[in-house]
Amino acid sequence: MATTIDGGRPASDSTRTGLAQADLFGGERHGIAPRAAWQGVASPKRRHTPAAPNPEGAARLLDAHDDYRVLRRLKPRPVDSAYRRVPGQGIALLVDVETTGLDHRQHEVIEIGMVAFAHDAEGRIGPVVGVLGMLHEPKGEISAEITRLTGITAEMVTGQAIDMSAVRALVEPADLVIAHNAKFDRAFCERLDDSFRHKAWACSVAEVPWRDIGFEGAKLGYLVHGCGLFHNGHRAVDDCHALLEVLARDAAGATPFSHLLRSSGRTRVRVWAERAPFEMKDVLKARGYRWSGGDDGRPKAWWTEIDEDDFRAEVRFLEREVYMREVELRRDVLTAYERYRAV
Structure with missing residues (x-):
């Protein structure tokens, strides 16, 4: 039998649902109590204080439903101004720069962001111990494309200096x-200041x-969303x-x-x-080798990076599968101090 309201007029399903359900944020829809709505009885006149x-x-509630996934705004961790370094803890520094282009030899930094945090030897992250964010006015122009990508305009950086x-x-x-x-x-940070040059990266x-x-994937925006967050x-x-x-974040039993x-x-x-x-180029590509065109001061050749302990096995692979003879290969030994350094 159809439920009626307003003196016998049939109520639609959507009307019944809307009247009978409490508001998602804690209040009742239209100020009508669910029981009164279903019984076709007007709510008693009383002062209605909506729930906060x-x-x-x-x-x-939405997260618990299979059809929804909620993103929460990322809230930066506060800086622990009272932090004092203790034995066994290290300090890591996250760095990001926005620039006028991709070539560190001719383009300039227009913004730098840094977040320093403490951690233990197992990789457990402790308190944030320092934060910095600064704009910088370049000598050259900021293109419309850079503004589109970064949101940084010439007006924003006028008179600013790191x-x-x-x-x-x-x-x-x-x-x-x-850095991500x-x-x-x-490359840009070392051009900005020598203090970056002698650090492990x-x-x-x-x-x-x-x-x-x-x-x-490894894009930062994708990773952030994968953690249920969004940010600027x-x-x-x-x-x-x-x-x-x-x-x-804990991922498969360990933090990234x-x-x-x-x-x-x-x-x-x-x-x-x-x-x-x-x-042999297809064999090398399948092995994970990449091509260097030689325009950055490095050899014009195929190359790959491996753990030091795997070097002899890699030489044997190249001798058997690529060169078909014994060879003496150039190798660059890289620790975190040399890795990612620009030529």
């Missing part, structure tokens, strides 16, 4: 500098096995805060930062397959 909104309760003493205050105590594409950021794109720990992307200090949360810390402590070898036969 409860966004987190609503988010949890305080290098503040930068050095965070760089000098750091044991490890981390260290090959790019290290790690790359959170290349040195974390993202696919193995449940992520399908492509602003330097915001990206550093976001990267910290991604590195701190613990993978990164172990990787940064290993010695790697860059193997150069110089003068490899052209017809």
Whole structure:
């Protein structure tokens, strides 16, 4: 039998649902009590005080449903101004720069973001101990494309300059500098100040096995969303805060930062397959080798990076599968101090 309201007029399903359900944020729809709505009885006249909104309760309700997934705004961790370094703890520094272009030899930094944090030897992340975000007015122009990518305009940077003493205050105590594409950021940072040049660097794109720990890609925005968060992307200090949360998340029983810390402590070898036969290019590509065109001061040759302990096995592979003879290969030994450094 159809439920009726307003003196016998049939109620639609949507009307019944709307009247009978409490509001998702804690209040009742239209101020009509669910029981009164179903019985066709007008609510008694009384002062109605709506319940205080409860966004987190609503988010949890949606998260529990298979058809929804909620993203929460990333809230930066506060700086522990009372922090004092203790034995066994290290300091890692997340760095991100926004620039006028991709070539560190001709383009300039227009923004730098940095977040320093403490950690233990197992890769457990402790308190944030320093944060810096600064704009810088370049000598050249900021193109419309750079503004589209970063949100930074010429008006925003007019008269702005990076305080290098503040930068050095965070760089000098750091044991490890981390960037989400260290090959790019290290080159610009070293041009910005020599304090970056003598530090160990790690790359959170290349040195974390993202696919193995449940992520399908390594772009920062994707990783942040995969952690159930969203943030103001492509602003330097915001990206550093976001990267910290991604590195701190438990994934397959370990944090991504613990993978990164172990990787940064290993010695790697860059193997150069110089003068490899052209017809072997597909074999090399399948092995993971990449081509260097020689325009950056490095050899014009195929190359790969491997752990130091795997070098002899790699030589044997090249001798049997590529050169068909014994060879003396060029190799560059790389620790975290040399890795990602620009030529």
